[in-house]
Amino acid sequence: MDLQGRVAVVGVGVSNMALIRYLVSKGVSVTACDRHPAERLGDRAGELSRLGVRLVTGEAYLAPLAEHDLIFLTPGMPKHLPEIEAARRRGAVIAGEIGLVLDLCRAPVIGVTGSAGKTTTTTLIGEIMRVSGRQTYVGGNIGTVLIEKVEAIPPEAIVVLELSSFQLQLVQRSPHISVITNISPNHLDVHATMEEYVAAKKAIFRHQSPRDWLVLNADDPLVRSFAAEARSRVVLFSRRADPGGRDAAFIRDGQVVWRRDGQELPTLLLEEIKLPGLHNQENILAAMAACYLAGAPLSAVREVMTQFTGVEHRIEPVRVLDGVKWYNDSKATSPAEAVAALSTLPAPIVLIAGGSDKGIPFDPIAPLVAEKVKYLILTGPTAPKIEEAVRRGGYAGPVHRAADMAEAVALARAAAAPGDTVVLSPACASFDAYRNFEERGRHFKSLVEALQ
Known part of the structure; x- marks a missing residue:
């Protein structure tokens, strides 16, 4: 990949900050573009200034792409935005850190x-x-x-x-x-x-x-x-x-x-x-x-x-309290991943699910919810879609909407009986309330550990 010419980096998260440092170390002139205002970028804005990187933020953050020959995109952004398509048509190289x-x-x-x-x-x-x-x-x-x-x-x-x-x-x-x-x-x-x-x-x-x-x-x-x-x-x-x-x-x-x-x-x-x-x-x-x-x-x-027991946030045991087993499965950001948890864990299950919408149907979780879940707690914007899907799939148990994770954990504690399993397995992304699934999972674990 030719690093000569005008280089833009879109998104100044962790991986792209490392990329910018690498490019500057190679003598590349970099323009950094981010949708968030500079004050929300915190220390990253200061570091970019010290590196001599031009920073463009706000609603028009993609406007500089018209001036650049090589454009690195943050991984999670759509690749078909008009400014990106226009840059591609005029011959700019669209790339990523990886x-x-x-x-x-x-x-x-x-x-x-x-x-x-x-x-x-x-x-x-x-x-x-x-x-x-x-x-x-x-x-x-x-x-x-x-x-x-x-x-x-x-x-x-x-x-x-x-x-x-x-x-x-x-x-x-x-x-x-x-x-x-x-x-x-x-x-x-x-x-x-x-x-x-x-x-x-x-x-x-x-x-x-x-x-x-x-x-x-x-x-x-x-x-x-x-x-x-x-x-x-x-x-x-x-x-x-x-x-x-x-x-x-x-x-x-x-x-x-x-x-x-x-x-x-x-x-x-x-x-x-x-x-x-x-x-x-x-x-x-x-x-x-x-x-x-x-x-x-x-x-x-x-x-x-023969020794490996799993990764954090993936059907991760948190604690046993009053005969109830609690699991953190915050890494389940899709229905398919939630299916894996529901298939693995024993019934009766108290399930905490919901979050931000990835545009995926929730019907795949419905049969297992109907079979194994005794109490369903839903959070976030996807709550109505999940409830509709599981009702179509035959779930007849109680559904409760929680305003936040703290309420969800409190509801789960009240609903669970000795021998039950409580699991946070959202089947959704976390961006409605958290920066990532790790932050969501750690908050859940802290709330569970604080239960008396």
């Missing part, structure tokens, strides 16, 4: 995407590669922003990236090992169509060569169909049956099996896995395949797989 990381990285990259499971899978891969003795860097949607470190990463290291559809939309290079966990409707508040969302996910393998690897979930028909489009070598994984092929990861007779060049390597028993839920069996298979392809030994795979 695309520059992929261009500059000398080490092999393992990339993980999917509608659900990518954080757990990425974290597992990173831990296994570290235990293997490999110098490992985890970044992308989680971990560390790598743009300021990437040139110092040695070729013998390994980089593991969790990649969102927003990040993948702008890449022109694919990882050496690419993993797709599953695909279901998501982020339709930003992507114009489901087709655009799927096309963004495909970018994780679109630029691969025959020397690269693509790891696909054979249990997801859409994901499995991508094998026909791949130029790279394909490995299928399945928790349901042997997916076939000389290279595969699957479960047979309660045993997790890896097959490479037709030779099978039993790795561990399902009963040795501490991660709960069928969805996590898929995440384990995906991570195992990627790590074996990257050269990890059996000992490292077994050590991590």
